[in-house]
Amino acid sequence: MWLLALTSCNFSSAADSSDTTTVVFEVPEGGTAGGLGGALLEDGLIDDELRWKLWLKQSEEGSCLKAGRFELSPSMTKPQLMETMCGVPLADEVPYTVVEGWRIRDIDADLAEREWIEPGEYTKAATDASKFTLPFELSGLTSLEGLLLPETYMVPEGGFESDRFIQRQLDLFGERFDLSGVGERRPYDVIIVASMLEREEPSPDQRPLVAGIIWKRLDHGWQLGIDATSHYTLVDWNNRSAFLKMLKDPNDPYNTRMRKGLPPSPIGNPSSNSLEAAMNPVKSDYWYYLHDSKGVLHPARNAAQHDANRAKYNVY
Numbered sequence: 001m002w003l004l005a006l007t008s009c010n011f012s013s014a015a016d017s018s019d020t021t022t023v024v025f026e027v028p029e030g031g032t033a034g035g036l037g038g039a040l041l042e043d044g045l046i047d048d049e050l051r052w053k054l055w056l057k058q059s060e061e062g063s064c065l066k067a068g069r070f071e072l073s074p075s076m077t078k079p080q081l082m083e084t085m086c087g088v089p090l091a092d093e094v095p096y097t098v099v100e101g102w103r104i105r106d107i108d109a110d111l112a113e114r115e116w117i118e119p120g121e122y123t124k125a126a127t128d129a130s131k132f133t134l135p136f137e138l139s140g141l142t143s144l145e146g147l148l149l150p151e152t153y154m155v156p157e158g159g160f161e162s163d164r165f166i167q168r169q170l171d172l173f174g175e176r177f178d179l180s181g182v183g184e185r186r187p188y189d190v191i192i193v194a195s196m197l198e199r200e201e202p203s204p205d206q207r208p209l210v211a212g213i214i215w216k217r218l219d220h221g222w223q224l225g226i227d228a229t230s231h232y233t234l235v236d237w238n239n240r241s242a243f244l245k246m247l248k249d250p251n252d253p254y255n256t257r258m259r260k261g262l263p264p265s266p267i268g269n270p271s272s273n274s275l276e277a278a279m280n281p282v283k284s285d286y287w288y289y290l291h292d293s294k295g296v297l298h299p300a301r302n303a304a305q306h307d308a309n310r311a312k313y314n315v316y
Contacts, residue, residue, distance in 0.1 A: 033062030100271035116160035135174030146266025194278035195266035199228035207277035
């Protein structure tokens with residue numbers, strides 16, 4: 001009776017036609033279609049191992065199976081699963097690191113240098129936010145600067161796709177950070193502050209303290225005086241002569257020496273540490289800070305202390 005009920009089932013149906021999430025499934029060298037049943041079931045790609053084997057027997061499928069990695073989904077029917085595993089496997093993957101603080105233009109330049117993309121391809125994609133699913137609501141956003149989370153990603157050794165990679169970066173940002181709990185702060189402002197912390201404070205342990213100073217200056221209507229923001233629009237971040245000109249330009253919206261408030265966008269893509277610091281600033285009596293020639297932080301409670309630190313550490 002049980003066998004009769006099984007034979008009346010639709011063996012070729014999907015495990016879950018509504019679940020379109022994808023799983024990278026590996027077919028081992030020398031593996032057989034029937035022997036994959038347990039692994040397919042464990043990954044939620046089929047709903048019953050016996051039905052899988054009975055379908056294989058009925059359909060006489062499985063002889064074309066190839067070894068390699070394949071992108072499968074619970075929404076695929078058994079014929080679709082088999083067709084995919086008989087097709088071209090996914091390319092081998094290599095690690096790719098997006099460096100903490102890199103701007104969109106820096107990521108683009110690195111990808112182009114590796115000859116994975118044409119110059120400007122990544123930038124073009126990352127400055128059209130409407131094409132992507134964002135980790136939280138950001139109306140009117142065009143550039144994704146600040147949301148492209150620095151991390152080491154595994155990417156195909158050949159056939160790099162900018163759009164697909166950018167969506168992975170956005171998805172990882174959403175998985176790691178919930179900016180709905182930042183109180184009265186706008187989530188986008190938190191990202192801007194985090195991007196400044198990334199460039200401004202070399203020691204991750206000190207970033208929460210610096211974040212507290214930045215937020216306090218903002219809340220009291222002070223200029224931030226963060227020189228890193230004036231580097232942002234330069235093609236070469238380290239072009240000193242161009243940077244010094246930007247510091248004197250009152251029309252530059254990224255000039256936080258002359259203009260109050262935050263710059264109009266993040267100045268790069270901050271690390272997880274900087275984002276955490278911007279979300280969880282440390283309150284203190286300090287209003288000023290500087291770094292000595294070794295990059296050591298020296299905060300000050302007032303202008304007199306700050307001027308004394310300037311003289312002591314020869315920072316002007």
